[in-house]
Amino acid sequence: EAGVAQSPRYKIIxxxxxxxxxxxxxxxxxxxxxxxxxxxxxxxxLIQFQNNGVVDDxxxxxxxxSAERLKGVDSTLKIQPAKLEDSxxxxxxxxxxxxxxxxxxxxxxxxxxx
Amino acid sequence: GENVEQHPSTLSVQEGDSAxxxxxxxxxxxxxxxxxxxxxxxxxxLIIDIRSNVGEKKDQRIAxxxxxxxxxxxxxITETQPEDSxxxxxxxxxGSQGNLIFxxxxxxxVKP
Numbered sequence: 063e064a065g066v067a068q069s070p071r072y073k074i075i076x077x078x079x080x081x082x083x084x085x086x087x088x089x090x091x092x093x094x095x096x097x098x099x100x101x102x103x104x105x106x107x108l109i110q111f112q113n114n115g116v117v118d119d120x121x122x123x124x125x126x127x128s129a130e131r132l133k134g135v136d137s138t139l140k141i142q143p144a145k146l147e148d149s150x151x152x153x154x155x156x157x158x159x160x161x162x163x164x165x166x167x168x169x170x171x172x173x174x175x176x
Numbered sequence: 177g178e179n180v181e182q183h184p185s186t187l188s189v190q191e192g193d194s195a196x197x198x199x200x201x202x203x204x205x206x207x208x209x210x211x212x213x214x215x216x217x218x219x220x221x222l223i224i225d226i227r228s229n230v231g232e233k234k235d236q237r238i239a240x241x242x243x244x245x246x247x248x249x250x251x252x253i254t255e256t257q258p259e260d261s262x263x264x265x266x267x268x269x270x271g272s273q274g275n276l277i278f279x280x281x282x283x284x285x286v287k288p
Contacts, residue, residue, distance in 0.1 A: 066219075093274065095275060102280075102281070103280050103281065104180075104182075104265050104267075104278030104279050104280045104281050105220065105265070105278045106278070107275050107276075107277070110274065110275050112274075117274065117275075118275060153219055153220075155219075159274070165210070165222065165276065166222075167212075167219030167220050167221070168219050169217070169218050169219045170218075170219050
């Protein structure tokens with residue numbers, strides 16, 4: 063089966079600019095996650111969707127970050143305006159509802175804010 | 177809030193030796209503990225997991241042990257090979273919320 067697809071792979075922007083990331087989960091996976099991984103740290107959950115509804119966005123900086131999953135499949139994560147501390151790898155993961163073994167990550171988007 | 181602590185942050189071993197990475201968790205409701213391997217430029221990949229009703233699980237050269245009373249779980253890699261070099265993350269589920277909290281990672285280097 064195809065894996066979790068993410069694009070772009072790399073992005074460099076100046077602070078205060080906006081940026082968007084795209085994720086296409088594994089077919090049939092109802093749950094989709096966005097994680098932020100700062101260099102040298104473990105992934106930190108930003109937002110969790112089940113189908114097109116938000117399950118957990120408690121750690122999403124809502125003043126600058128937004129995410130949507132309009133048709134319960136693809137998802138986009140946006141940052142506006144970006145700050146230097148947003149430099150990180152943004153990972154998308156998906157799984158069947160409560161199927162822990164199916165928790166599969168994409169390769170991520172590496173964002174550098176200069 | 178919920179937390180997962182992981183030690184050591186770096187580990188260097190000779191090829192053929194064993195490697196052990198340890199984690200502790202804080203959420204008493206956690207009942208699923210996976211381990212992920214992350215190679216440079218790639219997303220984390222699941223290598224082994226354990227549920228709270230099991231104390232130990234083994235898959236070829238890797239094994240995981242769980243002590244629910246102490247809230248500890250560990251990854252054991254035997255007969256290490258250079259291709260085992262990577263960053264390893266432990267994780268625990270956040271109760272019923274269906275997402276994972278990750279440790280900060282251990283960079284394992286296996287020297288030939």
